[in-house]
Amino acid sequence: MPIDGGRALIKALEMEGVEVMFGLPGGAILPVYDPIIDSPIRHILVRHEQGAGHMAEGFAHATGRPGVCMVTSGPAATNVVTPLCDAYMDSVPMVCITGQVPFAAIGTDAFQECDTVGITRSVTKHNELITQAQDIPLMVRQAFHLATTGRPGPVLLDVPKDIVDPRNPRSQMEWYWPSDEEVAASLPGYKPTTKGHPKMIRQAAELILSARRPVVYAGGGILKARAAETLRELAELCDIHVVTTLMARGAFPDDHPLALGMPGMHGNYTAVTSMQQSDLLIALGSRFDDRVTGKVDGFAPDAKIIHVDVDPAELGKVRRPDVPIVGDCRLVIEELVVAVRDLLEGGAAFPDRSAWKQTISGWQERFPLTYQQSEPGEALKPQFVLERLRDATPDDTIVASGVGQHQMWTSQYWKFNHPYTWVNSGGLGTMGFSVPAAIGAKVGRPDRMVWAVDGDGCFQMTAQELVTATSERIPIKVAILNNAYLGMVRQWQEMFYDERYSEVYLSPDLPDYKLWAEAMGCVGMRVESPDEVDAAIQKANEIDDRPVVIDFRTDSREKVYPMVPAGLSNDQIVTDPSQGEGGH
Amino acid sequence: MALPGTDARHHTLVVLVENKAGVLARVSGLFARRGFNIFSLAVAPTEDERFSRITVVVDVESAPLEQITKQLYKLVNVVKISELDPRDSVERELMLVTLRADITARSQVIELVNLFEGRVVDVGHDELTVSLDGEPDRLDDVEGLLRPFGIVELQRTGRVALPKLERTAPSLRSMRRTA
Numbered sequence: 001m002p003i004d005g006g007r008a009l010i011k012a013l014e015m016e017g018v019e020v021m022f023g024l025p026g027g028a029i030l031p032v033y034d035p036i037i038d039s040p041i042r043h044i045l046v047r048h049e050q051g052a053g054h055m056a057e058g059f060a061h062a063t064g065r066p067g068v069c070m071v072t073s074g075p076a077a078t079n080v081v082t083p084l085c086d087a088y089m090d091s092v093p094m095v096c097i098t099g100q101v102p103f104a105a106i107g108t109d110a111f112q113e114c115d116t117v118g119i120t121r122s123v124t125k126h127n128e129l130i131t132q133a134q135d136i137p138l139m140v141r142q143a144f145h146l147a148t149t150g151r152p153g154p155v156l157l158d159v160p161k162d163i164v165d166p167r168n169p170r171s172q173m174e175w176y177w178p179s180d181e182e183v184a185a186s187l188p189g190y191k192p193t194t195k196g197h198p199k200m201i202r203q204a205a206e207l208i209l210s211a212r213r214p215v216v217y218a219g220g221g222i223l224k225a226r227a228a229e230t231l232r233e234l235a236e237l238c239d240i241h242v243v244t245t246l247m248a249r250g251a252f253p254d255d256h257p258l259a260l261g262m263p264g265m266h267g268n269y270t271a272v273t274s275m276q277q278s279d280l281l282i283a284l285g286s287r288f289d290d291r292v293t294g295k296v297d298g299f300a301p302d303a304k305i306i307h308v309d310v311d312p313a314e315l316g317k318v319r320r321p322d323v324p325i326v327g328d329c330r331l332v333i334e335e336l337v338v339a340v341r342d343l344l345e346g347g348a349a350f351p352d353r354s355a356w357k358q359t360i361s362g363w364q365e366r367f368p369l370t371y372q373q374s375e376p377g378e379a380l381k382p383q384f385v386l387e388r389l390r391d392a393t394p395d396d397t398i399v400a401s402g403v404g405q406h407q408m409w410t411s412q413y414w415k416f417n418h419p420y421t422w423v424n425s426g427g428l429g430t431m432g433f434s435v436p437a438a439i440g441a442k443v444g445r446p447d448r449m450v451w452a453v454d455g456d457g458c459f460q461m462t463a464q465e466l467v468t469a470t471s472e473r474i475p476i477k478v479a480i481l482n483n484a485y486l487g488m489v490r491q492w493q494e495m496f497y498d499e500r501y502s503e504v505y506l507s508p509d510l511p512d513y514k515l516w517a518e519a520m521g522c523v524g525m526r527v528e529s530p531d532e533v534d535a536a537i538q539k540a541n542e543i544d545d546r547p548v549v550i551d552f553r554t555d556s557r558e559k560v561y562p563m564v565p566a567g568l569s570n571d572q573i574v575t576d577p578s579q580g581e582g583g584h
Numbered sequence: 585m586a587l588p589g590t591d592a593r594h595h596t597l598v599v600l601v602e603n604k605a606g607v608l609a610r611v612s613g614l615f616a617r618r619g620f621n622i623f624s625l626a627v628a629p630t631e632d633e634r635f636s637r638i639t640v641v642v643d644v645e646s647a648p649l650e651q652i653t654k655q656l657y658k659l660v661n662v663v664k665i666s667e668l669d670p671r672d673s674v675e676r677e678l679m680l681v682t683l684r685a686d687i688t689a690r691s692q693v694i695e696l697v698n699l700f701e702g703r704v705v706d707v708g709h710d711e712l713t714v715s716l717d718g719e720p721d722r723l724d725d726v727e728g729l730l731r732p733f734g735i736v737e738l739q740r741t742g743r744v745a746l747p748k749l750e751r752t753a754p755s756l757r758s759m760r761r762t763a
Contacts, residue, residue, distance in 0.1 A: 121610060122617045126660045129606075146660060188634075189602060189663040313654035 005133035005171040006031040006164035009097070010039050012140035015177055018068050020044065020059065020443055022052040026072025027112055029099030031165040044443065044472050049076045051436040051465040053083020057092045058440025061423040062398055062448075064226060066093040066147045067440060073099040074112030077158075078119065082430060084154045085123035089427025090247060091224055093152035095143045096124075102162035103131060103170070116158045125153030133163040133173040141183045150192030151311040152224055192310060196327035196335055204282075204306045204323045205339035209348050211280035211304075213356045214240045217263070217292075220247030220426070221285015221309060225329035228252065228419040231284065234333050237340060239350065241360060243271040245286055247426045250416035260360070264292040265564050266408040269367035269575055272562065274360055275300050276570050283307045285329040288318035289427070298569025308332045369412050370576050371558070379555035380530055382406065382481045386413040389451065389479060392537045396421060397449045400438035402458030403429045405487035408560045410453045421448075432461030438476045439469050449477070449541070456482040456506055456513070463516065469547045470521030477540050478517075478549045483556040484508035491559045508553055517549035526551045593645050594623055596673065596745050599638040599656060600664040603629055607661045611638060614659060620652050624742030635663060639744045668745050675745040678717045679727070684734030686710040693733055700726050711736055 003011070009032050013021070020042040025033040036043050046052040049071040056067025071080055077098040087094045101110040106129075117129045126146050130139050136159075143155040162168045178186070208214060222231050228251050235242050235258050242252045243263040252259055263271040275281060281303045286292070293299040296318060307314070307321035308329055315324040325332050371383040386409055399414055400423035401407040407424060416422050423441050425433040438452035459480050469476055486504040493501050517524030523543055527536045527550055540548040561576040601607045608627055615622050621643035630637045642652055649667065656662050668675075685693045693712055694704060702716035716726055720743050727738070 117606065118609070121606075121613055131605075187660060189657075190660050311658070313651065313658055316648075317651060 001175040003173060003175045004031075004164065004166040005136050005159075005173060006166065007035045008133065008136045008173060008175060009140065009159065009164060010035040010041065011175070012137045012177075013041060013068065014039060015137075016140065016144045017065075021068040021070055022046055022055040022059075022440065023070035024049055024052060024072070024076065026076055026099060028073035028101055028161045029070065029076075029097075029159070030072075031161065031171070032070065032097070032099070032159065044439075044468065044474075046436070046468050047464040048462070049079035050082055050432070051439075051462055051468065053080040053094075053096065054086070054430075054433055054436035054462070055440030055443070055465070056094050056096070057083060057087050057090075057433075058400060058423050058437030059444040060087075060092050060094055060440075061437065062420055062441035063444035064420065065444070066095055066144060066152075068095050068097075070097040071099070072112065073101055073116065074114045077114055077116040081120060081123060082428075084120055084156065086425050086428040086430045086433065087154040088123045088125065090425065091152050091220060092154065093147040094154040095140075095147050096154060096156045098156060098158050100129065100158045100160045102168075103160040104162070106160065116156070120156050123154070124156050125151075127156035127158065129158045130160070130163065133171050136163070136173070137176055138178050138183070138186060141178050142187060145183050145187070146190065150190075151221075151309075193312070193326045194310070194328040194331055196308070196325045196332035198335070200323055200325045201332065201335045201339050204325060204336055205343055207280055207304060207306060207323060208238055208240070208282065208336075208340060209343055209350060212351050212353055213274075213278045214238070214280040214282060214353075215260070215274050215278040216240050216242040217245070217275060217281050217283045217286050218242055218248045218251050219245045219284065219286025220251075221329045222248055222251040223285075223419055225285060225310070225331075226419075227285070227330035227333055230330050230333040230337070232256070234337050234340075237337055239353070240282070241274060243267070243275060244416075245289070245292055245426075246411055246424065248286070249411055249414075249422040250419045253417040254415040255417050262411050264289075265294070265566070266412065266560050266562065267292075268369050268412065269562050269573060270360060270363040272564065272570050272573050273363055275303070277359075278303045280304050280306070283309075283321070284333065285309060287314045293318065294564045294570040294572075295568055298571060367562075367575055367579055370578060371561075372578065374530060374555065380528065380533070380552060382409050382483070382552070382554040382558055383413055384530060385479065385481060385527075385533055385552050385554065386410055386453070388533045389453075389537055390414050392534065392541065393451065394449055397451060398423060398438075398441050398445060400424065400434045400441055400450065400452045402434040402452075402454045403431045404455045404458065405483075405491065405558075405560050406453055406455040406458075406481040408488075409481070412560075431455075431458045434458060435462050435469075435476075435478060436465045438478070439465055439474050442474050442476045452476055452478045454478055454480050455487060456480055456484060456508075457486045459513070460506075460511070463520070466517065466520040466522055466547050466549070473545070474547070475544050476547050477543075478522075478547065480513055480549065480551050481554050482508055482513065482551050483554045483558070485556050487556070487558075488560070490556070494559070495563075496565070513549060513551035517547075517551075520547075522547040522549050524549050524551070526553070528553045593643060594641055595644050595649050596668040596670065596675070596743065597640050597642060597653065597656075598666045598668055598745060599640060599662060600630070601636050601638060601659075602661040602663065603634055603636045604661060607636070608638070610659050610661060611640075611656065614655055615642075615652075618652070618655055624740075626742040626744050628744075637744075639742070641743060666747065668747060672748050673745045674748055675719055675743050676717055677720045677723055677743045678715065678741045679723050679738065680705070680713060680715055681727070681730060681738045682706075682711055682713045682736040683730055684710065684736060685712040689733055693730070696729060702726070
């Protein structure tokens with residue numbers, strides 16, 4: 001069947017099962033936008049290309065399916081660099097299509113030309129400049145295959161205008177759809193390992209059976225591998241506590257007796273300290289990030305390490321594992337469960353871990369997350385807002401956050417009992433992530449309530465996407481924890497720079513967030529005291545035909561605790577001032 | 585300076601890649617991005633036109649070799665990586681060098697070059713350009729010997745390498761291993 005490259009590209013996306021894409025047209029990508037009019041794919045027109053990228057990420061976080069965004073060349077391509085890098089750091093499956101100037105014009109500094117493939121090479125799992133129309137179906141299939149298998153990540157296809165413009169003879173091609181075998185054969189260097197090595201799995205099972213102070217260190221890979229159920233089976237079978245990293249919140253239910261919550265720089269005392277004092281860390285889809293380990297030399301000094309990851313480069317990158325296992329987390333954990341059962345049936349037994357369990361519950365009692373509730377007339381506490389929001393929303397509410405204090409408080413105070421309910425920017429730490437990511441999540445899961453918890457600094461970076469949300473009828477809800485500061489930077493300046501506050505003050509009412517929200521077609525509200533919180537949340541939850549923004553005016557002096565100061569060992573964790581010096 | 589190949593700091597990786605536009609940029613970009621140092625690099629197509637072979641000598645003090653290899657493998661266009669131990673591989677490098685060689689020194693230079701099985705490839709009024717190939721260590725030696733004459737310009741290709749071949753017949757190999 002003769003077809004032009006533009007139609008072939010859209011048809012290929014349809015064949016890949018794409019139902020929705022996020023984007024913004026422009027000169028070089030114009031010919032690909034024409035066939036969208038006749039396509040069943042829903043296109044969501046963003047107000048800034050960065051928004052398209054984060055929406056694709058939010059969609060992928062909430063659904064597990066690859067997010068798709070499409071933008072034009074030059075400045076549009078550079079605007080998606082941040083979301084691409086964000087998706088790369090957090091292993092988010094995403095396919096990004098960028099327009100490019102006609103093939104013959106590449107390298108001439110043509111209008112809106114930039115070296116997109118060169119710029120995005122180090123922030124994508126793979127990228128390609130498509131040089132002829134005939135390659136389009138194969139390259140689209142490769143892109144989705146690469147984005148979703150192995151360690152997931154963003155893949156970019158750069159499409160010169162001439163090969164998609166039906167008026168140009170270079171766009172003419174014969175339609176075809178490559179088979180799985182043809183796709184695999186076209187990628188001779190790409191063979192991700194999924195099944196763990198049986199000998200290593202056996203060794204891991206033996207270590208688990210001999211450990212007295214084991215902790216499961218679950219990372220975002222659990223969610224990527226859809227391994228939450230299997231993780232629970234392993235934890236319950238072996239009766240081992242589980243910490244869930246920032247990227248793994250929801251991978252293990254917070255209301256489970258074995259759940260310890262989030263470890264790391266702002267992790268809770270028990271999660272951090274149990275890892276420090278463990279004799280075995282079972283790292284599943286986690287990567288020993290510096291925000292988790294603190295000073296690497298002082299991290300979990302007595303622990304043996306079982307490290308399971310689909311990316312071989314993660315094994316030994318930071319900490320040398322005693323048992324390295326390359327493979328898909330779900331398959332490996334399933335095999336681990338079988339191996340442990342075999343050993344138990346063969347007469348092996350777990351050692352007595354009652355002292356360890358007592359130690360853990362002692363820490364939990366002594367060092368719970370805590371904050372000082374405000375006295376009447378004092379400013380609202382952000383943690384209080386989060387507790388009320390958490391309790392007033394359904395258990396399976398999807399929460400997206402930006403980056404900073406509000407993100408840490410949300411991760412700490414929310415109860416994540418379901419996988420794929422937490423959407424955030426972990427590795428790159430992209431301020432402005434939450435509003436577009438929440439929109440993408442809501443598009444992917446229209447059946448769920450979606451709240452964006454944002455900071456005032458973050459909100460100002462991408463708020464214009466609420467115009468997208470209103471016009472596309474995507475009723476997300478936004479809670480701005482407005483402390484009038486770049487709060488996390490302020491916290492560091494207070495603690496480590498002698499309270500010298502340099503360029504962190506933003507003002508609580510410039511802009512006027514309520515008016516701004518209303519100007520964008522949302523319902524805007526403002527909350528200044530604790531007794532207004534519940535009513536505002538209830539009103540927001542009842543609105544389902546447009547986005548809602550609540551400007552919560554919160555206490556700017558509030559700090560995130562616990563905290564492991566940067567560069568120090570996790571043993572030097574600083575707890576809330578009301579809890580004294582910590583456990584040491 | 586320590587000689588590459590004889591020093592544990594340097595390792596030779598032979599990287600088989602797809603012969604496509606931009607692949608060298610991916611490989612060299614990865615080295616730069618991850619803070620790995622390249623000591624030398626040579627790239628050319630192989631007997632199979634779909635693939636190119638990159639011979640790269642890496643400075644392993646800058647990063648563990650294992651991490652370099654694993655990160656390289658993550659590039660979709662990288663098909664195979666072999667680490668070559670200098671003792672188990674054949675390595676060659678080509679050097680072109682222009683030397684000061686006026687009438688009084690010319691015959692000495694030519695004698696020395698002949699001794700190392702090099703060839704004079706260009707002759708100027710009081711300069712000579714000679715071509716030498718061989719094991720990289722040997723080229724280091726020649727370079728040292730030529731230096732006193734006065735080196736005007738010198739260009740080395742960086743090494744290329746292939747594994748040494750098995751000399752034992754396949755049927756005898758298992759016997760040797762069990763012996």
